[in-house]
Amino acid sequence: MCGICCVVALSSQHSIHDYFNEDVHCRLRRRGPDSSQQLIKSVCEPSYECLFSGHVLHLRGLMTPQPLEDVNNNIFLWNGEIFNGVHVGDSENDTEVMFRHLALCSSEADILSLFSSLRGPWSFIYYQASQHSLWFGRDYFGRRSLLWQFSNVSDSAFCLTSVSVNVESCNQCQEVPASGIFRIDLRDCATTKSLSLTLFPWKYSCTEETEEEIFVDVLDQVSKYLPNHISLVVNESKLCLRAPVIPLNRTISEASAERASTDSSNTSPVVSIETLQGYLVEEHKKKLVHQFIDVLDEAVKRRVLLLFRDEDQRTKEVQGVSHRKAHVAVLFSGGIDSMVIAALADRHVPLEEPIDLLNVAFMTKEQTKQTGTTKNSINQEMQLDLHCGQENHKDLGAKIGDHLSCFDVPDRITGRAGLKELEALNPSRTWNFVEINVTLKELKEMRRQCITHLIYPLDTVLDDSIGCAIWFASRGEGYISKQGEMKPYKSPAKVVLTGIGADEQLAGYSRHRVCFRKYGPEGLNKELEMELGRISSRNLGRDDRIIGDHGKEARFPFIDEDVVSFLNSLPISEKADLTLPRGIGEKLILRLGAKELGLKASSILPKRAVQFGSRIAKLESNNEKAYHTCSRLKLF
Structure with a gap:
């Protein structure tokens, strides 16, 4: 992770430093606390000036300060992880490896071939001195943030940055579309005093679309993110990047089409562990489930092992805690996504190393008056926890009494139940269940100081709720229970695993059921294809900025290229069955996988979005819609 x-600057009217906001510099340093450097490149003929700023979070290989510059004056900034495709030795740093490969590229096609081969999240900026070219872009899914900001016509300046600031006086930032990679000919732009971007889009290796159709579509999409005075063209050679995943399988079997047209509400099975077991009797289904778990397991393995572990570092936060510090944390609600990720991480994280489970809760509005609705929701969670021991039921039951904590939101209840399941799965592991409690006062204060800038340029109520929840969760400051006492604890883990991508691919949201009822499996396929296509602009850039603000790296196992390709290869009927009730039908293949991993009650928990499970959505306003522009993100 880096900033x-x-x-x-294509004009000498201002110093290059006039265009570099000091607040942006501070936010970049928060992303990369281990090294910060700047480099200025001035070119006289044609006249332009570039400032490169690199801020490193050291996670693998030797510490490598950025920006890198070679003997040919090429300059490289890299914010990514190479998990596959290009070999990176155990002691090597992937920034150096990528720079070395780029230096060997003698053509545009070579550069595109290199980036097409990468597996893992990335964004980059590369100055190719011999060609006066500036290359930049994000990976296919946009798992790493990159923003662009253009000055007005007369100034002829622009900025590319991992994170910006939400300042009304500045020109509007936008996320660089994850539609391909871009090149700017600085020599040409300096001569004409106007900016033109050349695009190299992604293309499936097997597609019926012609290059012409691809370029027309992608130009229309990307142009929406650019000011009118910035031109966008396709490269003259019509070169493309090879997409790292296969296209979505849209096959609809007769059986699934027939099920979709039949009202099964009267014959739907009861939501139970035994229901899942019934599906696993079918050999074909069981084989697919195991294949899915294998590919997801490999994705988690890459993300928990490829990081620097300093054996001399010990945690000093809490007496009685394992003397080894946690390097890996999971954003943890106790729901199916985070439970499966935690269970798979347990297979690969060294046993003597704790795993931190980060569980966030926002103080309920009325601490002293617990409504019947709250009690009912907690009772429902207890009933779903079918396989907890009696003592755990008593613990949960006590919570519903007069002393119900103002932080016992639904995700806290399911999180504790999930902890019990993980402890039963591996009693030898130290599982640090970190209870992160947020008051309304702290929420308002940290949103104003920090979070609004990280969510920017996104601005909806949904962005606010999810962004705030993830920021507090990934900060990892809370309490853990040791010897029956709650003690302060701050997670030292630099890698944060998150379950985003499961719902988008496996029909986990309630809107997918609405779509399925209206348009059947064909409509659902289109919806899921759209979900994955917009995940870069809707989710991942924002989440990368939010988590990176703590000097931590977000890693997304469900959006591993191999996982996505495997799921894309399956017809929708093998992944989800929305004729079945909530808690089974959505994300069916994942639930079956959870059952095979030995998870129990969590495998049949219905989807609950973080903004509702953490109760942040109920904290400040009850009459907003998720898509509304959020007034709380505006600076006054």
Whole structure:
């Protein structure tokens, strides 16, 4: 994880530093606390100036400060992880490896071939001195943030940065679309005093679309993110990047089409562990489930092992805690996504190393008056916890009494139940269940100081709720229970695993059921294809900025290229069955996988979005819609 930034001035009217906001510099340093450097490149003929700013979070290989510059004056900024595709030795740093490969590229096609081969999240900025070219872009899914900001016509300056600031006086930032990679000919732009971007889009290796159709579509999409005075063109050679995943399988079997047209509400099975077991009797289904778990397991393995572990570092936060510090944390609600990730991480994280489970809760509005609705929701969670021991039921039952904590929101209840399941799965592991409690006062204060800038340029109520919840959760400051006492604890883990991507691919949201009822499996396929296509602009850039603000790296196992390709290869009927009730039908293949991993009650928990499970959505306003522009993100 790094904070990267490049400012380019094509005019000598102002100093390059005039275009580099000091607040942006501070936010970049928070992303990369281990090293910060700047480099200015001035070119006289044609006249332009570039400022490169690199801020490194050291996670693998030797510490490698950025920006990198070679003997040919090429300059490289890298914010990514190479998990596959290009070999990175155990003691090597992937920034150096990528720079070395780029230096060997003698053509545009070579550069595209290199980036097409990468597996893992990335964003980059590369100055190719011999060609006066600036290359930049994000990976296919947009798992790493990169923003662009253009000055007005007369100034002829622009900025690329991992994170910006939400300041009304500045020109509007936008996320760089994850539609391909871009090149700017700085020599040409400096001569004409106007900016033109050349696009190299992604293309499936097997597609019926012609290059012409691809370029027309992608130009229309990307142009929406650019000011009118910035031109966008396709490269003359019509070169494309090879997409790292296969296209979605849209096959609809007769059986699934027939099920979709039949009202099964009267014959739907009861939601139970035994229901899942019934599906696993079928050999074909069981084989697919095991294949899915294998590919997801490999994705988790890459993300928990490829990081620097300093054996001399010990945790000093809490007496009685394992003397080894946690390097890996999971954003943890106790729901199916986070439970499966935690169970798979347990297979690969060294046994003597704790795993931190980060569970966030926002103080309920009325601490002293617990409504019947709250009690009912907690009772429902207890009933779903079918396989907890009697003593755990008593513990949960006590919570519903007069002393119900103002932080016992639904995700806290299911999180504790999930902890019991994980402890039963591996009693030898130290599981640090970190209870992160947020008051309304702290929420308002940290949103104003920090979070609004990280969510920017997104601005909806949904962005606010999810962004705030993830920021507090990934900060990892809370309490853990040791010897019956709650003690302060701050997670030292630099890697944060998150379950995003499961719902988008496996029909986990309630809107998928609505779509399925209206348009059947064909409509659902289109919806899921759209979900994955917009995940870069809707979720991942934001989440990367939010988690990176703590000097931690977000890693997304469900959006591993191999996982996505496997799920894309399956017809929708093998992944989900929305004729079945909530808690079984959505994410069916994942639930079956959870059952095979030995998980119990969590495998049949219905989907509950973080903004509702953590109760942040109920904290400040009850009459907003998720898509509304959020007034709380505006600076006054």
